[in-house]
Amino acid sequence: MEEIDLRSDTVTHPTPEMREAMARAEVGDDVLREDPTINRLQEMAAAMMGKEAGLFVPSGTMGNLLAVLTHCGRGDEVIMGDLAHTFLYEAGGVAALGGVMPHTIPNQPDGTLKLEDIRAAIRPDDVHHPVSRLVVLENTHNRCGGVPLTVEYTCRAGELAHRHGLLLHLDGARIFNAAVALGIRAAELATPADSVTFCLSKGLCAPVGSVLCGTVEFIERARRIRKQLGGGMRQAGVLAAAGIVALTKMIDRLAEDHQRARMLAEGLANISGLRLDHPVPATNMVFVSLADSVSYSAAQIAERLRSDGVKIGVVGERRFRLVTHYWIDDQKVEKTIEAFRRAI
Numbered sequence: 347m348e349e350i351d352l353r354s355d356t357v358t359h360p361t362p363e364m365r366e367a368m369a370r371a372e373v374g375d376d377v378l379r380e381d382p383t384i385n386r387l388q389e390m391a392a393a394m395m396g397k398e399a400g401l402f403v404p405s406g407t408m409g410n411l412l413a414v415l416t417h418c419g420r421g422d423e424v425i426m427g428d429l430a431h432t433f434l435y436e437a438g439g440v441a442a443l444g445g446v447m448p449h450t451i452p453n454q455p456d457g458t459l460k461l462e463d464i465r466a467a468i469r470p471d472d473v474h475h476p477v478s479r480l481v482v483l484e485n486t487h488n489r490c491g492g493v494p495l496t497v498e499y500t501c502r503a504g505e506l507a508h509r510h511g512l513l514l515h516l517d518g519a520r521i522f523n524a525a526v527a528l529g530i531r532a533a534e535l536a537t538p539a540d541s542v543t544f545c546l547s548k549g550l551c552a553p554v555g556s557v558l559c560g561t562v563e564f565i566e567r568a569r570r571i572r573k574q575l576g577g578g579m580r581q582a583g584v585l586a587a588a589g590i591v592a593l594t595k596m597i598d599r600l601a602e603d604h605q606r607a608r609m610l611a612e613g614l615a616n617i618s619g620l621r622l623d624h625p626v627p628a629t630n631m632v633f634v635s636l637a638d639s640v641s642y643s644a645a646q647i648a649e650r651l652r653s654d655g656v657k658i659g660v661v662g663e664r665r666f667r668l669v670t671h672y673w674i675d676d677q678k679v680e681k682t683i684e685a686f687r688r689a690i
């Protein structure tokens with residue numbers, strides 16, 4: 347990857363080691379549960395999340411959708427943040443395909459939901475109301491700046507949900523970024539949740555795939571729904587092989603991406619006309635806005651950067667998101683800061 351593409355960590359290409367593992371992968375029919383590489387990946391993933399079982403799925407979106415469809419029935423309600431990826435960026439799948447109502451409450455700047463807001467959103471048992479069934483948290487929280495939720499907070503949210511008979515799903519698309527930033531094992535963050543989805547194809551660089559984890563019974567039901575959605579992928583061991591490299595080789599190095607996000611933030615903070623959301627990013631995302639003094643729109647600045655060889659995400663009229671990843675080295679961070687200086 348020669349270009350400088352900071353639009354997301356989803357743009358990462360597989361590493362040379364992944365491509366080799368993919369070429370060598372043993373495969374079988376996964377719908378018949380006969381793909382040894384997928385079976386191995388699922389076992390590894392479940393162990394790393396502290397869960398009984400895992401299910402390989404094509405995307406984080408399908409993992410979250412499967413979790414909601416497996417936990418909830420039609421007309422049930424799922425409580426989530428108004429900035430949750432599942433609410434904003436998954437094409438309304440829970441409503442369109444599950445008949446499940448999202449009940450949104452405000453995300454706090456640190457990515458959490460206030461416990462009192464969750465409590466207030468849980469419906470009393472009354473025929474007039476939908477049944478409150480599930481709470482969804484996101485870790486790291488994308489739109490809140492890639493911030494990690496703590497173990498303590500996740501435990502308290504899980505206890506609250508369980509006390510009222512609800513379940514907790516964790517959209518852990520970037521749970522390993524959270525774990526590395528907090529210096530803990532991902533399983534500690536996933537333990538309070540009944541189910542968790544994490545992605546192999548973001549900072550971990552695998553080309554495709556996510557894993558949904560939970561109890562054996564939950565995963566069995568999710569497996570049937572995965573088939574209904576057309577997510578039974580047959581000889582997808584070629585993809586799972588890259589996922590195994592992701593889980594064995596790519597987690598600890600996420601700290602480098604976090605360090606580069608801090609370098610990038612520091613450089614951008616010195617450019618007058620730019621305002622950082624978080625001067626010291628917690629993980630691999632840098633959110634930055636244009637000051638009033640800048641007459642260009644975010645789209646215009648992004649276009650200028652693009653013609654200078656740098657791609658960034660536009661996430662508002664005057665706001666950008668830049669995501670560091672394996673293919674962004676120190677030199678690319680410096681070039682990006684220079685390109686911003688020229689553009690503004």
Ligand code: TLP
Nearest residue numbers: 354356405406407408431435488517519
């Ligand atoms: N997020 C993408 C875009 O969809 C916005 C990105 O570039 O960050 N949960 C979270 C928290 C995510 O950030 C994403 C992807 C997903 C789920 C969905 O994963 P995929 O793209 O594999 O369906």
